[in-house]
Structures are given as C-alpha cells and as structure tokens.
C-alpha cells in the first residue's frame with residue numbers, strides 16, 4: 196500500500212476528536228490530510244490509537260497501518276505520532292512572526308527564512324549564532340534561540356516519552372521534574388524515575404532499562420528495586436519501616452539475576468548509596484523511607500512544643516466542677532466518673548487522648564468539652580464571631596459531618612482545615628492553624644503523614660484533644676498514630692468502657708464490645724431482634740445477598756441506608772462482584788434507560804457510588820457516598836464529553852468522563868473505606884477464602900458501622916476466626932521517638948496511667964432485657980426484623 200519502504204504515515208490537521216478513553220488514552224478522531232505515502236485518496240481519514248495530548252486544529256504526523264474495521268470501515272491505526280514542525284516558507288514565516296517570539300514581525304521573519312532557508316529551525320538549534328545577522332542584540336537573540344531549542348527539546352522529550360509508553364500525565368510529570376535534561380536523565384538512570392516521579396514503579400523503569408541495556412545486578416537496577424520494595428512493603432503492611440534482612444532477601448528475589456557470590460554485598464552497597472542520597476534511612480537494622488522517619492520525629496517534636504508552651508488555665512477546679520454541674524443540667528445528662536475525668540483532663544492539659552467503643556459517650560464528651568471550654572475561658576462559641584477559636588475536624592467528610600451535627604458547630608475534614616489538596620503537593624505544604632482548642636474525631640483513621648502536617652500546624656499555646664476508637668482498623672496509610680500516642684503514656688488518656696447506649700434496642704453494640712474482647716458469645720449466630728446470621732459458602736454469597744437486597748428493597752429500605760461491607764475486592768464474595776450483583780437487583784438496565792460504561796463498570800441514574808480521592812475544590816472527599824442523579828452524553832452537551840452528575844449529600848458534583856476513575860459503585864464497599872461512617876443496616880459477608888484479611892479489628896470495625904440492623908452472611912468459621920485473630924500491632928517507632936523527645940526513661944504501666952471504669956456493665960442483662968421483650972426491638976423499623984431474611988437459608 197505504501198509507495199516506498201518507509202512506514203505508512205499520514206500528515207494532517209486534527210479536525211474532531213470524537214472518542215477519548217482516559218483509562219488507556221485511546222482516542223478516535225478525523226484528520227484533514229496534508230500528505231501521506233499511502234494510496235489513500237480521500238481528503239480525510241479516521242485515526243485511532245493511544246495518544247497523549249492531541250489538540251484539535253494542530254498538525255501531526257502519524258505512523259501505523261490502515262485497517263478495515265468490520266463496522267466502521269477503513270481507518271488508520273496509529274502506533275506513533277509527532278506534532279509536526281512548521282515547514283515551507285509560508286508556515287515558517289507565520290511561525291517566526293507568531294506571539295511566541297515578541298519582537299519579530301513579518302519582515303524579520305521573512306529575513307530569517309531568506310537567510311537560513313527552510314531548515315531555519317534546525318540551523319538555529321545547531322548554531323546559536325545563526326540569528327546574529329538580524330542584529331537584535333545579544334539578549335534578545337539568546338532569548339529566541341532558547342525558546343526555539345526548548346520547544347524542540349520539549350517536543351523531542353515528550354515524543355520519546357510517548358514512545359517509551361508513558362501517557363500524557365506521567366510524561367508531563369517527568370518533564371516537569373527534569374525539563375530539558377529529561378532524555379539525558381532517563382538514559383543515564385531510568386530507575387531514578389522510581390524515586391523522583393510518583394506513578395513510575397520499578398516494573399515500568401525496569402522495562403525501560405532493559406531497552407537501554409541495563410540488566411542483572413547493575414547498581415542502578417538494585418537501587419530501583421530497593422526503593423520499590425520498601426514502598427510496597429510499607430503500603431502493604433502499614434508499618435513505618437522494613438526489616439533490613441527481609442528487604443535484602445526480597446530484593447534479591449525481584450532482581451532474579453543469576454546468583455553471584457557477592458550479590459548480597461552489592462545489595463548492601465545499594466542500600467548504603469540510597470542512605471547517602473537521603474532517600475532511605477537505616478536504624479537498628481530497620482530500613483525507613485526517610486520522609487516517614489522524619490514524620491515520626493516531627494510529630495514527637497511538635498507534641499513536645501505544644502506541651503512546653505501550654506501556660507495552664509486561669510480558672511480553679513472548683514469553677515470547673517460548678518460549670519460541669521450546669522452543663523449536666525443543660526444537656527440533661529449525668530457524666531459517669533471516667534467521663535468527668537475525661538472532661539477535666541482535656542480542659543487542664545495541652546494534649547488529651549480519649550478512646551472508647553461505640554456508645555461509650557465520646558461525642559457526649561466532645562460536647563461537654565466545647566461547652567465548658569467556652570464558659571471557663573470566656574471564649575465565644577459563635578462560629579460567626581471573629582474571636583471564635585475552636586477547630587473541630589475529622590479525617591473523612593462523613594465523620595466531619597457527623598461531628599458537626601452532634602456538636603452544632605462547624606466541623607471540617609482535616610484536609611480542608613489545613614487547606615490541603617490531597618495531591619503530592621501536600622508534602623510541601625506548611626499549613627498553620629489559628630485556633631486555641633483543636634478537637635479531632637476518628638483519630639484511628641489518621642496516618643503518620645497526615646498527622647505530621649496537622650500537628651505541625653498547631654501554634655504554641657493551643658490545647659489539643661484527640662478522640663477515637665483505638666480498637667478499630669488502623670489508618671489506611673502507614674502508621675498507627677492514635678495507638679502509639681496512647682501506648683506512649685506520655686499524655687493523659689481516658690479509655691471509656693461504659694456503654695451508655697443501652698436504652699436503645701441494640702444488641703449490636705454489645706456484640707461489638709464482645710468481639711473486641713475476643714469473646715465468642717453463645718448467641719453470636721443466633722437470631723436477635725436487631726441482627727442475624729445466614730450461613731452459606733462463598734459461592735452462594737451473591738445469591739443470598741441479592742435475595743436480602745431485593746427483600747429489603749421490597750420493604751421500603753432506602754438504598755442509602757443499606758450498606759454491604761466486605762474485606763476484599765476479588766472473588767465471588769468480593770466487593771467488585773457484589774456491586775455488579777446488587778446493581779442488577781436494585782438498578783437494572785431497562786430499555787431506553789441511559790447507561791454509560793467505564794471499563795467493566797456500568798453507571799445508570801440512581802446508582803450509588805463512592806468517591807475515591809480528595810477533591811477539596813469540589814468539597815468531596817475520599818470515602819464519601821453519593822447517588823448519580825444525571826447522565827449527560829457527549830452528544831447532548833457543548834463540551835462534547837460524557838458527564839455524570841452526582842449528588843454527594845446535597846453537594847452536586849459534575850464529573851467528566853476523564854474523572855470517572857475517581858468513583859466506583861458503592862452498593863458494596865470495603866470495610867476500610869467504611870471507617871468514620873455509620874449505616875442503618877449493614878450486611879456483612881465474610882468467607883474463609885478471605886482468611887488473609889480476617890482479623891478482630893476488621894470485624895469490629897464492620898460491626899460498629901451498623902446503627903440498627905446487622906446481617907452477617909457467610910462461613911461461621913470465618914467470623915470465629917476473625918474474633919480469635921487479634922491483629923498484631925503495626926511496626927512503627929513513633930512511641931520510641933516520643934520517649935526520646937519527652938525524655939521518658941521507663942514507661943509507666945498502662946494501668947497506672949490510663950483511666951478506666953472499674954466495672955463494665957453486664958451485657959447479658961441488656962441482652963436479656965431485649966430477649967424478654969421489655970424493650971421494643973424494632974422501634975422505627977416498621978415490621979421488618981433481620982430474622983425475616985433468614986428464610987433465605989432454607990431456599
């Protein structure tokens with residue numbers, strides 16, 4: 196088909212891009228042909244392929260082959276492309292006289308082409324003095340030469356990166372980092388990308404390196420593998436460091452190089468170099484990412500600063516007692532001994548920690564602290580006032596909303612409070628908090644890096660109250676800040692044990708507390724007023740679940756109130772499959788309904804979705820659940836892109852197709868993601884195939900998400916195993932950093948420091964009360980009981 200031996204190509208201007216898939220950069224568009232070496236004789240052709248940035252009205256050169264698509268006919272399937280350079284006298288004159296080169300008008304542009312010919316651009320790149328004849332002066336000439344060279348280098352670099360298989364986002368990031376030296380840097384050491392550019396992993400760099408002839412136990416390869424391994428292990432385990440020997444063993448496995456006697460030595464040398472370069476840090480045989488180790492130190496130093504700058508309080512203990520009495524009257528509550536102690540300690544110390552399970556009164560205490568703080572310090576509780584000096588925040592949007600509702604005061608996400616963007620730019624953020632009292636809820640979800648930013652932002656003299664449930668799953672990111680702070684015993688802490696929510700009809704809270712204690716109570720698999728268990732294998736989970744869901748739907752349960760929580764994404768009983776199954780029950784495709792696809796996922800109006808990243812500009816954050824309320828197809832809007840309109844609890848957000856990677860279906864979500872949220876009804880499938888994940892804190896976290904009804908589904912033994920398997924602590928050194936910074940020699944025993952209630956209430960009494968029907972178990976739930984779903988078992 197071609198006229199010569201060169202690859203088939205088309206040179207032309209892009210007219211209309213009519214399809215773009217942001218996931219794989221696949222695009223379809225037409226070009227107006229200027230030149231080709233094929234025998235194609237029409238004026239236009241459809242071009243397909245994966246491209247970085249392609250702009251309409253710009254000229255490109257595409258190489259590839261003409262294919263015959265069964266439905267759409269002949270198209271050009273491009274494998275490489277390049278933005279074309281101005282060529283020919285007229286184009287070159289237009290180029291030089293464009294806005295890009297101020298000071299060069301049409302006349303001077305003509306002169307350049309007259310003097311240097313149609314190779315003018317190449318000549319200028321090669322010889323910086325080629326433009327001297329224009330007599331523009333040294334500075335001006337240099338400016339023009341630099342502009343042309345840099346355009347050329349950018350173009351070359353982006354073209355090369357594209358050829359190396361990097362998409363537009365990564366290419367842009369790489370180019371931003373290295374600028375004109377991009378190709379030089381990559382050729383020199385492609386593994387440096389793993390350190391310098393977020394999103395480039397060892398595998399990617401390794402493929403590139405292979406093309407450049409770097410293989411085996413090349414020191415650069417060792418370095419890349421080591422960085423990647425530290426990062427993977429930390430993200431997988433949540434630890435803040437990696438055992439050095441384990442690291443060496445794993446890296447040698449990844450390198451898969453024929454074992455040389457001195458490989459171990461080479462690996463240790465590689466490690467040493469990374470330490471020298473300030474990327475990793477070795478301490479006591481453990482290997483840290485330098486920034487994570489720095490974060491632990493920074494946290495302990497910030498905490499010390501807060502402790503040292505606290506000037507004490509201006510009121511007496513007597514005044515506090517009097518105030519508390521008033522507050523009890525106002526709120527119509529009588530604080531128990533540990534609650535009173537908690538309020539007192541929080542108000543008299545610079546840093547105070549409060550932990551407790553569901554229904555133990557954490558929110559109640561926050562309310563009391565705020566009220567008493569305002570009165571005792573004569574501080575306004577009016578958020579509209581310029582003098583308002585209280586900041587309330589939580590790690591997720593939902594938790595912040597809950598905090599705001601229960602206190603009646605504004606509560607923000609920590610990201611919003613600090614003005615963070617949720618991107619890697621946050622690493623360079625230096626926020627500052629202008630408040631006198633800072634209260635953080637759901638502290639167990641806060642990871643090391645976020646806490647570092649938060650606590651660094653606290654100004655001298657501020658009082659800090661950290662509230663959470665230390666028995667829940669730790670943060671998604673590395674660290675277990677809340678547990679470490681509590682276990683350091685460097686700060687006054689109260690563990691609330693008394694369950695106060697017993698006047699409601701809940702056996703779920705008691706179940707949660709039993710699970711937390713590792714107790715497998717007799718009745719766990721029996722039918723109760725507010726919970727039930729349906730035994731089945733993982734293969735049957737989808738079927739059982741679709742029956743439960745359709746029944747709950749028939750009985751008028753709102754989709755928003757019913758949440759399926761699962762530990763893993765893969766498998767029959769995994770999140771991905773269950774979402775697909777439940778969507779087909781609750782929101783099936785019907786003729787004439789709008790539907791759009793992203794990968795294997797289909798979206799329809801009324802679908803429940805979850806947001807996966809933080810977008811402060813849209814006020815929507817990771818883990819927030821919303822509902823699709825509109826679908827705008829590309830052909831229906833002026834932007835010519837498909838759009839989804841999603842209602843996140845009253846906040847309507849429009850997402851273009853390229854942003855759909857930030858959402859997924861949320862009929863079933865991960866237990867990790869559900870932290871900080873509560874639901875009327877939780878359906879919890881657990882099966883033995885998920886044994887790797889089955890831990891006590893996972894089950895505890897899932898069960899404590901259920902406000903009114905809990906339906907457990909799956910293998911009995913999977914539940915029992917979860918209760919028995921007490922998750923081992925994450926490996927971190929924040930506690931040790933605190934010991935050093937606070938000069939704590941011998942930590943006191945936990946019992947001596949921590950306030951606990953002496954005698955927790957007997958849960959069986961509460962259960963009996965429910966069993967004896969002394970409490971209406973279904974208040975507000977119509978005539979539905981979880982046991983109604985048990986009939987499924989017999990089908």
Ligand SMILES: Nc1ncnc2c1ncn2[C@@H]1O[C@H](COP(=O)(O)OP(=O)(O)OP(=O)(O)O)[C@@H](O)[C@H]1O
Nearest residue numbers: 528529530531552553554555556557558559695696
């Ligand atoms: N001392 C008390 N006397 C009576 N009722 C109390 C007391 N403390 C808390 N409560 C009540 O117990 C219930 C649970 O309290 P609260 O919501 O503060 O607990 P929580 O620890 O924040 O729970 P969760 O983590 O589940 O939100 C509330 O209805 C609250 O009014």
